[in-house]
Amino acid sequence: MSKRDYYEVLGVPRNAGEQDIKSAYRKLALKFHPDRNPGSKEAEDKFKEAAEAYSVLADSDKRHMYDRFGHAGLGGAATGGFDPTVFTGFEDILGGLGDIFGFGDVLGAAGARRRGGPARGADLRYDLEISFEESAKGSETAIQIPRQETCEACHGSGSAPGSKPTTCPQCQGRGQLRYQQGFFTVARTCGHCRGTGQLITKPCQTCRGAGRVQKEKKLTVRIPAGIATGQRMRLSGEGESGSGGGPPGDLYVVIHVQEHKFFQRDGNDLYAEIPVNFTTLALGGTIAIPTLDGEEPFAVPESTETGTTFRLRGRGMPDVSGRGHGDLNITVKVVTPKKLTKEQKKLLEQLASSLPKEKFEPTEAAQDDKGIFGRVKDIFG
């Protein structure tokens, strides 16, 4: 079949402007659109022809080549496997027509929501609680997620193997019903086939015609060391399966880290408060401190004030992106002995009588830390 001249196809002169070309195509596309001419091969061919002509004449480079060399100048670029349903210009056109009538949504939406088209599967969220140790060291854990998967028995068609769905008689397979309302056409999803355009005559026994089945999927999740509460991991493609050939959604694993009995986390730094006998603080000595690698001895220097914090650099949480570690901060707190034996009381009384009497004056540390108002507040507050 020899090709018609593109200007002839659109019915515009060779010197037609952009707007003239667009509006000429708009008219033809609406007239010959397959949805308006169900089953008409002639209309479909006309529609494709117009779309092809428009794709060339609307593009100044292609139009230039066409003007100089005719169809040969395009080297088949505009002609191969042209599918009007994927031609993005179509929605523009319907939207544009709506604008003319001041009713942008009516036809535009009908054009955009194509029946039974591929739809991406839903994203899923899975809340995963892990221990503090797991977050510190990283781990692998198996999770089970209930999700909708494509039915294997019918490959998602919903029809029993060997049977075929029939075309919906209500909408003749278009998935939409159209109503004439005044000037324009209103499209509504066909309720009979729920927009798929097809009716399942013999439903698949496995999925009862749904095309999808609920399954428990086992997944192994690798938890990176250093992950914190509220952070989430995306497992691409592990959500629910798509429909109509659409891609699956993603799975988001949201992390909740259990509290630790000693450690508080702030960023990648860890804080712990360790009760220490006042004799150890006064004389110095070795205590046991918790670290991420287990209990370790720690030497408390002589004359350590209660509340002193020791920073162990690089002994905090690993950074989740692998950039080093935070610090471990150990704060020592004096414990006042309770339930003293007679012997202990006696020893303490001896010690007390040898110590200077406490005076009501601010300590050096307090003078450094606070202004006069800070001290006043402490006394009366």
Ligand SMILES: [Zn+2]
């Ligand atoms: Zn099935």
Ligand SMILES: [Zn+2]
């Ligand atoms: Zn229908």
